Amino acid sequence: MGQRRAxxxxxxxxxxxxxxxxxLTMRLLASRLGVRASALYRHYPSKQALLxxxxxxxxxxxxGAASPFEGPWDEQLRGVxxxxxxxxxxxxxxxxxxxxxxxxxDEAVAAFHxxxxxxxxxxxxxxxxxxxxxxxxxxxxxxTIEEQARKTGADAWPRERRDRAFHGGLELIITGIRxxxx
Numbered sequence: 001m002g003q004r005r006a007x008x009x010x011x012x013x014x015x016x017x018x019x020x021x022x023x024l025t026m027r028l029l030a031s032r033l034g035v036r037a038s039a040l041y042r043h044y045p046s047k048q049a050l051l052x053x054x055x056x057x058x059x060x061x062x063x064g065a066a067s068p069f070e071g072p073w074d075e076q077l078r079g080v081x082x083x084x085x086x087x088x089x090x091x092x093x094x095x096x097x098x099x100x101x102x103x104x105x106d107e108a109v110a111a112f113h114x115x116x117x118x119x120x121x122x123x124x125x126x127x128x129x130x131x132x133x134x135x136x137x138x139x140x141x142x143x144t145i146e147e148q149a150r151k152t153g154a155d156a157w158p159r160e161r162r163d164r165a166f167h168g169g170l171e172l173i174i175t176g177i178r179x180x181x182x
Contacts, residue, residue, distance in 0.1 A: 015029055022093075058087050058097075084141075098141055119181075132180070
């Protein structure tokens with residue numbers, strides 16, 4: 001990735017954290033970078049392409065990070081689900097952002113197919129494995145969207161309680177997947 005393109009991407013992430021997904025506009029981003037909005041389109045052909053790049057960047061583990069793709073299938077699912085949730089929670093509207101992608105990036109696609117292969121190797125029929133992985137990812141995204149929407153206010157749950165509830169729901173899904181294995 002070119003240096004200027006990387007600067008645009010980093011500025012977009014910073015603006016997302018400050019203004020939220022609705023406040024992340026190409027015009028405001030360009031103003032922050034001291035350029036005209038049209039200059040951004042040399043790096044990203046559309047706002048959607050920029051959002052896809054942000055998702056791909058956030059979903060790619062940093063160099064040297066431990067891989068969640070080791071160990072038994074259920075540990076891998078827990079690791080991936082927990083990791084994705086943490087990334088979403090680390091950024092304002094992170095879960096909403098993740099649900100907007102159109103092109104998730106090669107690494108995300110490879111991870112998705114890797115999880116499917118892991119479940120298939122554990123005995124899940126291929127179509128069941130796809131549904132199972134999709135269900136886990138939809139759960140993570142839906143739970144975290146709700147979690148971020150309810151993060152403030154008098155009836156907001158403390159983080160420890162939210163974590164317990166998230167992991168409890170994830171275990172229900174994993175138990176269901178386990179029951180589908182041959």
